[in-house]
Amino acid sequence: MSADLTRRSAAELASAIASREVSAVEVTRAHLDRIGAVDPDVHAFLHVSDELALAQAAEVDRAFDAGEQSASPLAGVPLALKDIVVQKGVPTTAGSKILEGWLPPYDATITRKLLDAGIVILGKTNMDEFAMGSSTENSAYGPTRNPWDLSKIPGGSGGGSSAALAAFEAPLAIGTDTGGSIRQPASVTGTVGAKPTYGGVSRYGVIALASSLDQPGPCARTVLDTAMLHEVIAGHDPMDATSIPQPVPNVVAAVRRGQADGVAGMKIGVVKQLGGQGYQPGVLSSFRSAVEQLQAAGAEIVEVDCPHFEYGLAAYYLILPSECSSNLARFDAMRYGLRIGDDGTASAEQVMSLTRGAGFGAEVKRRIILGTYALSAGYYDAYYGSAQKVRTLIRQDFEKAYQQADVLISPASPTTAFGIGEKVDDPMAMYLNDLATIPGSLAGIPAMSVPSGIAADTGLPVGLQIMGPALGEERMYRVAAAFEAGYLAEHGTTVPQQIPALEGTAR
Amino acid sequence: MTTADEPALTRDDVAHLAHLSRLELTDAELDTYLGQLGVILHSVARVGEVAGDDVEPTTHAVPQTNVFRDDVEVPCLPHAAALASAPASYEGRFRVPQILGEEA
Amino acid sequence: MSELMDSGLMDYDEALERFDPVLGLEVHVELGTVTKMFCGCPTGFGAAPNTQVCPVCLALPGAMPTVNRQAVEYAIKIGLALNCEIAELCRFSRKNYYYPDMPKNYQISQYDEPIAFGGYLDVDVDGETVRIEIERAHMEEDTGKSTHIGGATGRIHGAEYSLLDYNRAGVPLVEIVTKPVTGTGKAAPAVARAYVAALRDLLAALDVSDVRMDQGSLRCDANLSLMEKGAPEFGTRTETKNVNSLRSVERAVRYEITRQAARLAAGQTIKQETRHFDESTGTTAAGRSKETAEDYRYFPEPDLVPVTPEREWVERVRATLPELPWLRRARQQAEWGFTDLEMRDLVAADGVSLVEQTVAAGASPGEARSWWGSYLGQQANNRGVTLAELPISPTQVAAVVSLVNDGKLTAKLARQVVDGVLAGEGEPDQVIAARGLAVVSDDAPLQQAIDDALAAQPDVAEKIRSGKVQAIGAILGAVMKATRGQADAGRVRELVLKTLGVDS
Ligand SMILES: [Mg+2]
């Protein structure tokens, strides 16, 4: 019974709860049990909110039993919240020692929306410290393991959220994507993750990494579940000045349309620059079969040229460190968080430096120093200023491409999941994981990863990246849903259904 | 110092940057970062190759202007909640180590 | 250390013979909005510490700023009143530096794109108009307040720990920066003071701030450098921080002129540094020196979008500009019929609005000016306070004037009534009653005193009788003495002449 519930999709669970086939408390308990059983191996969660979650579920049950109108189409469904999103009274660390033990006194806008929707928040998921990384190895609290192969990384920075989905610990999860932190983890765990148009989902209460790039988004094991969650968290927020004043896109309807009508008549662009060198053969062959499947389903495939994408990585690794060097300045041991060296003689300045030196991990410090350098007098124009110009060029590349195609596709990640520890000492090699996802981040367009299959060379899942134009979420979801349906029709199974069971591997 | 075209950080530069960003680093960390930052800077410096004077920088992916809030009070944090996470507090205020000198 | 050398000062006049001072003034004004610049917390002064804070102004992880429209409008208003251009597009930037009173460790400010730029303010200095060019006026946010505890003096050095109150953090500020002010010579301290005073009056008239220098809602940083006469370039400047009264502005500038002149004359250099003004000694002292020049690493604030004030908005704000203080003053001078000198003295004494209110309460402009300008001016001087701080209201002054006009008080009695009011004895009526100061208007006791005086000085009586009316002074004096000054001199004069049978 328990295992049954954790294997179901969010949409199925929601209707089972709404029809009172099962109670929200039963569903929550099943997932908490699953977490108890497999998380010692996977380590997706930094904090599990057992009591809060059960109380939330009980409230959903009470409302249903009282005949009240459902809070949302996902009422009672459990969710794993990335630990970068604040939830009042629940420990939030952003994967850093510097915030260990911090209890936020307020809710992020998306947390509020989730709670108002009756979605049950199971706990906070592991991540690279302050979302800096592509493997979740930069968490101060130890790495998360990929349920496909526990010796592999689950992607990053949102590896806790992707692993929670792949381990059937939660049917829904929240991620945040700055350069690929939703899409790349989805890709390497065989799950689905969408980065909305920048400003489509509020950033208020999401601990900032790079403000001009950060974008929270929905994650799940199916495209429909992702779309349903997308509609819950999206929408204009007056607390976020960069939030787009637009109605929530009808992505659930777009999914239904993709399932029903497919992609016939759509033009799909393959980005010339996102493939080839640096991409694993198994990834490329999975991508080619995805292209063939879409073509067979009636899409017209065109190749598009985006010449400035090759500068994306360089621009990204200037913009991100610059903004994060400023965003992370507030972690200074004065008002909250860790304080080290306050012996009564040390000055505030010394205590700040000692605390930040000890409280931040290596990658965080590396990027803060890099960003401080890039912003310093005399270097701004050459670095940050030029990087912002590259963004313009990349945006223009996208604009031209969307004159030729409705959506663009590429592999979501150049490789399948690599081994834990394999790249930790080589930051540049690590940074290459975001090669395919960064251009979309810089342009602020919506982009998502859906499983395209399993790589023949590694036996691990591969992600297909689908990118829409700004505010083009509906097109993007339609193609994703059509592709997912096509894969099921062709293979008789979906990728997430092939994730190995973890029971018995624990302890 | 160096030019942006040929970034060549010195150990002193890294130490200075660490001080500017209030990071106490060990000698070993300084050495590691010195090497890594050189490599990273070398590869990111190429943004200058294509960013001509005629290109406007993009600061926001979806351009917007004039996003304002009305001058209307909203409830503050309860006093206890504001101070609850303070490493130290005294008589309703955040207690911090001695502040030396004025910087602003 | 360097403080010893700093104690060497050059005589002021000598300093000005050798050097030309160059002023630069940065005035921070806290806007009188209901809420803070980037969050909905109230801005009221004097609340219990950390009760006007929220995730945004405490810089809690995840919190984001949103811009207060009213603050932007006030900034536009200030810019327009200072004859500035209002930017078609401006941005907020982050000014990065670590300091515990600034929760984010960056200040949201404006850098190369201020909302207002290129204006001027005409200032009256001893009858001459000095045009102060305004470089820019930009929006930013205030810091919290730190209190330093322990150590010998309780001042910043030697403190054992500090306490932080973030109620003020995020209060909207407009920073108004002048271009370098040259050519003022000896008048530099007076020009600095007059500029800040004019700015204060302007901001008060615009109703954008309560401009309380004592509460820090108007703060001035004074930059000063000296250039040797005929030198082609400006010298190195110092920045004296938070000079919090008009008088201090003048004193700080004057002190820096004499200090820098002494150093330069001795062949020493001026260090570019921040200095602090000490009210009690009237001197400035160096802040902690920094090993390296500050690098604020400005970049556009990515959490906010550009501000592009539509021209209709700007024009709408322009239409709300009130009569500017100096125009208003010219109008008042004409209406009141004051000479330039009289008006200037009144302005210098900060008495314009007091006179205005006294006139509104029924006194003539001349009477009002005469009270505030002379007798009350002396009283304020004696007490070391401003006219406005005297414990007497324009209404009370007008009441005294009216009693004099009605013949109920003599000029001398009126001053005694005013003394009583100043001493806290109540309203003029109450003072008159309690002190028994009413004019003796009953003729009977007067006649008795006159008869006595004439009898005591028969020779004087004779002189008057014979037509030497100017001799009447001796009799008047005696009568006034006998009535303890409570007689109306005019009435006494009439009665004396009548008694002696002389036509008046
Ligand atoms: Mg400033």
Ligand SMILES: [Zn+2]
């Ligand atoms: Zn606030």
